[in-house]
Amino acid sequence: MKYIEEKAEDLLTQLKVNKLPINPKVCAEKLNLTVEAAMLEDDISGIFLAENSEYYIIYNKNEGTLRQRFTIAHELGHFILHKDLGVFVDRKSTALYRNSSSATGEVLKEREANAFAAALLMPRILIEKELDAISESEDIIEILADKFKVSKPAMSFRLSNLGYELF
Structure with a gap:
């Protein structure tokens, strides 16, 4: 989903947003x-x-502030990637991903919106910059999650998707 990374990076550049934490609203x-x-x-x-x-x-x-931030970024992803399709309702339940909608492409669109949200809230370039400033003895995920104002699981998943092995 490299094109999604590029879309998020392009949006941040276009909007001149480059300071942490990124405000999706x-x-x-x-x-x-x-x-x-x-x-x-x-x-x-x-x-x-x-x-x-x-x-x-x-x-x-x-919902909590961190969840709201991710939700807004996710819905912004639908705007950037799928705005011609109309309405998206994002439920917490993962049952959506195991039913008939799986064959409709809806799951792919949700994954794309999640990937966009992650790339928007946790841009690769800013993660790299912050990682350079953290010593190996510190709790990297906790520190980054706090700086980027995302949950620890979201940061862990993002770092893994970027190819970092922190364990």
């Missing part, structure tokens, strides 16, 4: 998307809606 708003918190069902993290050339990201206001 500001990125979306710079692209004229409306971003709103709402009371959503417990199993819904976010919604991307394209309607009459207007674009909306709605995220669950009952």
